[in-house]
Amino acid sequence: MASSLPFLAAMSAPSFAQEAEEGAENVENIIVTGTRMSNRSAADSPVPVDVITGEEFRSNSSSDVQDMLRTNVPSFDVNTQPISDAATIVRPANMRGLSPDNVLVLVNGKRRHRGSIISFLGGGISDGAQGVDISAIPSLALKQVEVLRDGASSQYGSDAIAGVLNFLLRDNDEGFEFRANYGSTYEGDGDNYTISANAGFSLGDKGFVNVTGEIRDVEGTVRSVVRDDVAGMVDAGYITQSDFSTINTYTNEVPQYWGQPDVEDDYKVFINSGYELSDKAELYLFGNYGKRTVTGGFFYRNPVTEGSQRGGVYRGPTVDPLTGLEDEDGVHSILVGDLDGVGVGGSCIDGIPIGGEGNVTPDPTLLAQVAADDNCFSFIETIPEGFVPRFGGDNEDMAFTVGVRGDLDIGTGLGYDVSAQRGSNRTDFFIKNTINASLGPDTPRDFVPGGQEQTETLVNLNFVYGVDVGLVSDLNVAFGAEYRKEEFDLFAGDEASYALGPLASQGFSSSSNGFGGFPSSTSASQDSTAFYVDLEADVTDELTLQAAVRREDFSEFGDTTDFKIAGIYHVSDDFRLRGAYSTGFHAPTAGQANITNVTTQNVNGVLVDQGTLPLSSAAGQLAADFIESQGNGRPDLGPEEAVNFSFGFSVDVADTSWTVDFYNIELENRVALGANVDFLDALNFAGGGTDYATVSEALTELDASGIIDRSDYIGLDDLSEFRFFSNSFDTTTRGVDIVGNYSFDLWEGNSRLTLAANYNETTVDDVGTLNPIDDDRVSAIEDLLPNLRGNISWTHTQGQLRTLVRANYYGSWDDTGNGVADIDPAILIDVEAVYSYTENLDLVVGVNNLFDEYPEENPDAGSLGQLYSESSPFGFNGGMWYVQARYTY
Template identity: 80%
Template sequence: MALATTAPFAVNAQEEEQAEDKKFEQIIVTGTRMTDRSAADSPVPVDVISGEEFRQNSSSDVQDMLRTAVPSFDINTQPISDAATIVRPANLRGLSPDNVLVLVNGKRRHRGSIISFLGGGISDGAQGVDISAIPSMALKQVEVLRDGASSQYGSDAIAGVLNFILKDNAEGFEVQARYGSTYEGDGDNFIVSANAGLPLGDEGFVNVTAEIREVDGTIRSVVRDDVAFQIENGYTAVSDFALINGYTSDVPQYWGQPDVEDDIKFFVNSEYDLGDQTTAYLFGNYGERMVTGGFFYRNVVGGPSGQRGGVYRGPLVDPTTGLVDDDGVPSVLVGDLDGLDAGGSCIAGIPLGGQGGVNPDPTFLAQVVADPNCFSFIETIPSGFVPRFGGTNEDMAITVGIKGDLDIGSGLYYDVSAQRGSNRTDFFIKNTLNASLGPDSPRDFVPGGQEQTETLFNANFVYSVDVGLESELNIAFGAEYREEEFDLFAGDEASYALGPLASQGFASSSNGFGGFPATTSASQDSTAVYVDLEADVTENLTLQTAVRVEEFSEFGNTTDFKLAGIYHVSDELRVRAAYSTGFHAPTAGQANITNVTTQNVNGVLVDQGTLPLSSVAGQLAADFVESAGNGRPQLGPEEAVNYSFGVGFEIAGSNWTVDYYNIQLEDRVALGANVDFLSALNFAGGTGSDFATVSEALTTLDANGVIDRQDFLGLDDLSQFRFFSNSFDTTTWGIDVVGNVNFDFLGGESRLTVAANYNETEVDSVGEVNPISDGRVSAIEDLLPNTRANISWSHTEGKFTTLLRANYYGGWDDTGNGVPGIGAEVLIDAQVSYQHSEQLQFVVGVDNLFDTYPQENPNQGGSGQLYSESSPFGFNGGTWYVQARYVY
C-alpha cells in the first residue's frame, strides 16, 4: 500500500490529472517485472512516496527526507566520525547500509567511496550508496520495497530496495528556493533547485535538474573536563583555546552538524522513441560537495583523559633531572633533534608538578626552549589542538540503454543497458601535525583519497505466454555483468611519513587521520543470470517466483530464490506472504582497505586501525587470532533468509497494510573485535618477546628480519587493530503498519497518513574465529529505537494547505557512550503553504516545533559531547524554513 498517493501542495494541471488517475492505484516497477502491477496487488509490500511529499520537511538532504517518510529508515548526523561524516551511513530495518539495494530508474546505483569505520556499531565497516548525491527535485517518486529481493536484483537486497525514479516530463519548468536555520541561530542553510522538461524532437524528452546547497555547522558541545581541569589548576595556556580554533565561545571542541559547502548536483533523464516500438534512453548525474567535521581535543598536560600520546605525553621522569624514572612524575615529551646517540643530549620529558600536578616545570621548560637541539610541542602548540577533518566528494554516473517490444507472438520486451558510475573522496585534515617530524611538521595535510568505480552491463527480457491461467504467465529472464574497482590514492608525504623523532615516542602520520602511503587498486567482478515468473493463477491468487545464480571472481558462486504470493479474500481484504534467500558479497574496498582512526575509548583517545586480511600486517593478525585455537579468519559472502506475511484491508474509507517480516543473517561481513597490536607483535617476535611499545616492536622485528618496516608505515602509534571477516549471526524481525484515509473537513479536503514500524535485532552468535565486541553487540541490538512512527495530517482549503506531522521515536540505549535507557520522544512538524497564483507558492515550516533534544550525556564533560551522536532525530533542536516555488 502506498504511503502517499496525492500531494497536498497545489500542482499544475497535468500533474493534477496524473495524480487523480493514480489516486487509488499506484503502478509500481520495483519488485515486479510486470508492466501493470499496482502496489495494492503486489505480493510484497511496496511503498510509493511522491516527490512532493518527499520534500515536506526542513531538510535539504535526501537521506533526512527519507527518514521522515519511512519509519524503518535511520540516518544520523555523524559529528565526529572520520570519513562517515562525508558520506553518512544509513540503516533500513536496523541492518547495515550495504544490506539495502539502491536503484535509480530501476538500475543498480554504484556505491559510495567511503567505508564507515565509525558507523556507530550498526554500520561499522559498511560501504553503502551515497544517497545524498541525489537531488530531491529530480524525483518523480520513490518506491520502497520492504522485502528481500536478492534473487531479482543481486547482492545487497536483504533489508529491502530503494528505487529513486526520476522525473520524465517533456515540458514545464520549476524552480524552488529555501532558506532555514535552527532556533539556536546556527546551522543556517539554503538550497536552490530547478527542474526543466524539454521535448527532444517530436519523439522524446530531456528532463534536467540542477541544485546548489550549503549548510553551516552547529555546535552542541560543552567545555571538556580536562580543559576545565587544566585551567582550574593553573595551566592557563588552554584558556585561549577557543580563539585558536576560530571560535569566540568557550566551547573547546567543534561537535555538531558538519559544514557542507559548494554542494552542487546535476541530473538528467532522457528518452527518445526510435520507432518500431524501440526506445533509447540515457540518464546520469554529476555532483560535488565539501564536508568538514570536527575531531576530539588533543590534551596537553593532563586531566581526566590524560595527555595525548605520541604528541605531549612523555615518560615518568625524575622531577629533579628530567630523566626517565619509573617512580617519577608525569612529563611532557621532549625530542632530541639530532638523535639520541649523536651531538648534545636532551631530557626525556619536562616534569609536571605544582598545583594539581599539571604545570610544566618552568626551569626545564626554559631549558628545552633555549636548546635548539631539544624540542617539545608545548613550545609551539601550548593549548592543545582539535583537528578539523573533511573531504571533497565527487559523484558521477551515466546509464545508456535501449528497450522495446519485439512483436513475436505475445511480444518479447527487452531492456539492454550499460552503465558506469564512480564516487571519489579526497580527504583533508587541518590544525593537526605529524609529531614524528617535530618542528618541521606542517599543520595541514592531504591524507589521500579513495574512489569506488563500477561498470555494469545488463540485459533483461520479459515474455508473456498464455498457459491457461487467469492471466498470461509473465516470464522475465536476463543476465548481468558487474565490475567494481576500489582505489586508494596516496597522500602527501608528510601525512604518512615516519619522521626522525618516531623512535623517541613521537607518533608518525597526520594525527587523527593518517595518510595513505601508496596508491593501490583492487577489483572484483561478478556474472549473474536470473529467471522471474509471475502470474495471476486465479482471479484472486497471484504467485511470483525467482531464481538467480551469481558468480564472483573472489568469492565463488551463490544461488538464491524467492517465492511470494497474494490472495484477495474479498475486494476489501487480501493476504500476502513471501519466502526468499539473499546475500551480500564483500566489496573490493572492504577486502583491501587500510585505515587508522582515533576513537574515544572510556575517555581516552586511542588509535585504532583496519588492515586488509590479505596484507602482511593482516596475515600477522590472522596468525595471532588463529593462535587462540578457534580457526583462521576468512572473508566471503554473508547469507540471508527472509520470510514475511501480511494483510491489506479497507475499512470505513481508509486503506491499511500490516506486514510481519523476519530476516536471518549468517556469517555477516564485519570488522571483528579489536586486537591489541602490541600483543600481536610480541607473538610475531616469538618466545621471550616483551616489547614495551609498538615503535620498539616494529624497529626490533625489522632489525631481526621478521618484518619489513615499510609494510607498517603509519602504524607506530596504533593501539588496536581489526580486519574484515565473516563473523556474527543475527535475526531481525518486525512489523510495518501503513494506513491512509481521505476525508472532507471544514470545507476543505484532508488526508491522514499513518506509518509505523517495530523492529528488533538479536545477535545470535558473536562469531568464533573473529568475534565482535560486546559494545558492538549492544549497538546492533539497542542503539536504534525499536519503535518508530509518524502520523501526518494535511488539509487543503482554498489557497492554503497545512500539514501537521507527529514523529515518534521509541526509547533506545547508547551504552557504548555511557547513556543507557534514553527515553522516547515525540517531535512535531508544522507547515503552511499559500498558493499565491497558479504558478507561485510560498511555504513556511517548522520541524521539531517544541525544540525537543535527546537526553543529555551523563558524562558529557569527558568527551565534550552534550548529546549522544547516535540520536535518531539529531541534536540540533527546532529548525525553521521559508520557501518559494515557481512552476511554469
C-alpha cells in the same frame, strides 16, 4: 541554471506539478519495484511496496534526501555524524536496523554505485559498511520513491536483504519549476539554503529531456560543552576563553566544537531522457554529476591535563618533579624530544613536570631549560594551548546510464531492456590545524592524507515474455544476465601525512594526527556475473504467485544461488493476504577486502590509533596464523547469507486502507571489523614465541631471519593493534510495519490522515569465534536504535491553503558507549503551511521539531565535550524553521 531562466520563461507550459497533485488520488499506484510485470499496482504486490510522491517526499525542512527518507520511512535511520572520520562525509544509513550495505539502492530501476567511504566509525551498527551515497540525489529530480520492504536478492542481486530503495526520476517533457529554501535552527546556527530548478523539454514528438539542478549550503552547529579538563585549565589560569578560537579555528564558544558538520559548495545536476527510435524501441539515458565539501571536527588535544587526549603529542612519562628524568613514582609530564637522537650529542630531559594549582602548570624552570636548548623540543613550546584538528573531504559523484528497451514482435511480444552504466564516487580528504608529531618542529599544520574512489561498471540484459498457460493472466517470464565490475582505488597522501619522523622512536606519534595519510596508492577490483529467472502470474482472480532464482558468481568470493517465492490472495475485494520466503546475500566490496587505514578513536578518554589492514595482506595473514593457533579455525572473508520470511495483510474499510506486514530476517556470517589483534603478539608468535620489546624491533629481527619481508610492512612500525574484515557474527531481525491512511472532507476542504509505524528488534545470535565482535558492538546492534518508530500526518487542503501537521514518535534506546541507558521516548511535531499566492507561485512556511525537543544530555558530557549522543535518531539540533518559494509553469 540562472542563464536559462529568460529562455525558459518565454516558453508556454502548464503547471505540471499541480496537475500531478490533483490527479494523484485518482490514479492507481503502478510500481516497477519488486515486479517485472508492466501493470502491477502497489495494492496487488505480493510484497509490501510503499510509493512516496516527490511532493510528499519534499515536505521537510531538510534538503538532504536521507533526512527526507527518515521522515517518510519509519524503518529508515540516519544520524548526524559530528566526529566520525570519513563517515562525516558520506553518512551511513540503516534500514530495519541492518548495515547500510544490506539495502539495495536503485535509480530508475538500475543499481546505484556505492560511495567511496567505508564507515570505520559507524556507531557500532554501520562499522565497516560501504553503502551508497544517497545524498548525491537532489530531491527535486524525483517523481516518486518506491520502497520495497522485503528481501529481493534473487531479483536484483547482492545487498537486497533489508529492502530496496528505488528513486524514479521525473520524466515530464515540458514545464519548469524553481524552488528557493532558507532555514535555520532556533539557536540561530545551522543556517542553510537550497536553490533548485527542474525543467522538461520535448525532443519533437518522440522524446524528452528532463534536467534538475541544485545548489546547497549548510552551516555547522555547535552543541558542545566546555570539557572538565579545560574548565580546570581556565580555573588555574593556564588558558582563557579568548584562547578557544586559537585552539579550534572554528568557534570561540568552546575549545572542542561538536555538532552538525559544514556542507559547502554542494552542487548537483541530474538528467533523465528518452527517445523513441521506432514504435517498438526507445533509447534512454540518465546520469548525474555532483560535488560537495564536508568539514567537521575532532577531539581536543589537551597539552597538560593527565588522562586527557595527549598521547603521542604532549603526554610524557612520569618523571622526577625536580630533574624531569623518568621516574615511575614521579609526576606526569609533557613529552620532550631529543632532535639529534637519544645518545647522540647533547641530551634532554625525559619530560617537563606538571604541577601547581589544578595540576596543569608545566614547571617553568625546566620548560625554560627545554626552550633554551636547540636540541630539545616539546610541542608545549609551539602549540601551548593544545589544538583541535579540522577534518573533511571533497566529494565528487558521477554516473551515466544508457540503454535501449522495447518489444520484439515475436508471438505475444518479447520485451527487452539492454543497458550499460558506469558510476564513480571519489573523496579527497584534508585535515587542518593538526601535526605529525614525529616530525617535531618541522611538522606542517595542514595535510592532504589522500583519497578514495569507488567505480562500478554494469551491463544488463533483461527480457520479459508473456506465455499463455491457461491462467487468468499470462505467465510473465522474465530472465536476463548482468555483469558487474567494481574498483576501489586508494590515493596516497602528501609525504608528511604518513611520514615516520625522527622523533617516532621517542614516543611521538607518526602521520597526521587524527587521520593518518595513505603511504601509497593502491587499486583493487572484483567482478561478478549473474543470471536470473523471474516468474509471475495471476493464477486465479484471487491468487497471484511470484517465484525467482538467481545465480551469481564473484571473482573473489565464489558463487551463490538464491531464490524467492511470494504470493498474494484476495480473500475479498477489501481484504488481501500476502507472504514471501526468500534467501539473500551481501558480498564484501573490493574496498572492504583491500582497505588500509589508521583511525584515531576515543577509548575511555584516551586517543588510540586503530589500524585496518586487508586480511589478504602479509600482516593480515600473519594475524590469521596467530588466531588459528588458538584452536578456533582460520578467519576468512566471503558473502553474508540471509533468509527472509514475511507475511501480512491489507484491508480497505470505508475511506481507510491499512497494511500490516510481519518480517523475520536471519543473517549469518555477517561481514565485520572484528576484535583488534595485538600486532606485537602476532609478531612474537611468528618469531616462535620470541618476546620482542617493540613492533619495530620485531619487524627488523623477523626480516633479518627471513621469516618476513619487511617491505610488506611499510608504515606499520608505529601500529600497536589492528583489525581486518572477515565473516563473523549472526543476527536475527524481527519486526512489523503498519501503514494506514484515511481521507475525509472537513471545513469545506479535503483532509487526509496517514500513519506509518515500524517495530524492529535485532538480536545477536552469535558474536563469532574466529574474529568476534565485542560487547559494545553487540549492545549497539541490539539497542542503539529505537525499537519503535512511527509518524502520523494530517494534510488539509482548502482553497489556496494547504497545511501539514506531523507527529514523529521515537521509542526508547540506549547509548551505553556514552554511558546513557534507557533514553526516554520522544515525540517531535512538524508543521508546514503552503499558500498558493497565484496559480504558479507557492509560498511555504514550516517548522521541524516545533517544541524544540532534544535528546537526553550525556552524563559524561564534561569528559567528552559532547552535549548529546551523536546516535540520537532525530539529531541534536533542536527546532528548525524554514521558508520556501516555489514557482512552476
